[in-house]
Amino acid sequence: MKYSAIAVAAAVLVSAALSAPAFATGKMSCEAGPQSGWKTRAELEASLVKQGWAVKKSKVDGGCYEVYGTTPEGDRVEAYFHPVSLEKLLVSRRGEILFRKK
Amino acid sequence: MLDHRLCNIHDHGMLILRLLNSLPVFWILLSIPAILLVGEYWAGETIAMDMLPPTGEFSARFMIIALMVTPLSVIFGNRLWIGWLVKRRRSFGLAAFGYALLHLVFYLIDMEALEPILAEFWAPGIWTGWAALLVFVPLAVTSNNLSMRFLKRGWKRLQRLSYVAALLTLAHWLLIHDGFEGALAHFVPLLLLELLRVIIIYARRNNMTKQQDSLQPE
Numbered sequence: 001m002k003y004s005a006i007a008v009a010a011a012v013l014v015s016a017a018l019s020a021p022a023f024a025t026g027k028m029s030c031e032a033g034p035q036s037g038w039k040t041r042a043e044l045e046a047s048l049v050k051q052g053w054a055v056k057k058s059k060v061d062g063g064c065y066e067v068y069g070t071t072p073e074g075d076r077v078e079a080y081f082h083p084v085s086l087e088k089l090l091v092s093r094r095g096e097i098l099f100r101k102k
Numbered sequence: 103m104l105d106h107r108l109c110n111i112h113d114h115g116m117l118i119l120r121l122l123n124s125l126p127v128f129w130i131l132l133s134i135p136a137i138l139l140v141g142e143y144w145a146g147e148t149i150a151m152d153m154l155p156p157t158g159e160f161s162a163r164f165m166i167i168a169l170m171v172t173p174l175s176v177i178f179g180n181r182l183w184i185g186w187l188v189k190r191r192r193s194f195g196l197a198a199f200g201y202a203l204l205h206l207v208f209y210l211i212d213m214e215a216l217e218p219i220l221a222e223f224w225a226p227g228i229w230t231g232w233a234a235l236l237v238f239v240p241l242a243v244t245s246n247n248l249s250m251r252f253l254k255r256g257w258k259r260l261q262r263l264s265y266v267a268a269l270l271t272l273a274h275w276l277l278i279h280d281g282f283e284g285a286l287a288h289f290v291p292l293l294l295l296e297l298l299r300v301i302i303i304y305a306r307r308n309n310m311t312k313q314q315d316s317l318q319p320e
Contacts, residue, residue: 025280056151056212068151076218094225094278 161201227278234270
């Protein structure tokens, strides 16, 4: 019984500590200044579509724009863009890096 | 007369409680998250991609609960609530499989075509998911009394594959994308319980051999 109380307490503590929300995934970060200077996500999506991308979803991650979609080459990816310059920074497919800005 | 009526009310109450505590009602409870999620999707409130984390998490959650039953019964012994859990272990396991299938369906919808699915198949976060699902199939197919009777002792050996499924699920969750904290938050409690189970079994065995030793004539 002594063991069990310790185990349950430990389990609860560990779960609580670990379930703190993760705000950034840490895969990419951008120092892009205040959001007032950013281009909009709609602008990014429109320019990507023009280049032949299909966009499923976009959001802000680590101060960058993160886009889920399909590249003009047909790769289903997750990609990061600079929110001011809209420059492509990183393209990865389930963790496999397909492109990284030098 | 009054006594009789009170008795009747009491009987009705018990009947309703027993009904609420029955397995079919429990299955409905287990399917509520799925109903809500699919409802949101049908209503166009979410896209297939966003259905992947919740369906996968519920699958893992129910699998973990099913796996927790044995260590909990080793730790806490014969108790009413342990019996309650043991009776529902199969339901939890089958629910885990159901949510895994739902997870697969939304993955297929999200990926749209075979080509991108094949292109990412060997990514560590992807093949582990496929493998976990593959291991789940024989577990789910034999989760019935008929299979238990037919397979006899082999049934238990076969169901031990659930530990393989758990490890693959954990790997899938850790390796896919942003899932690190969530995966640990779900699996660490199970790990601790399993650890405790091993310690307790080991301690009991030690005690028993000690007792046997002291019973031996010098």
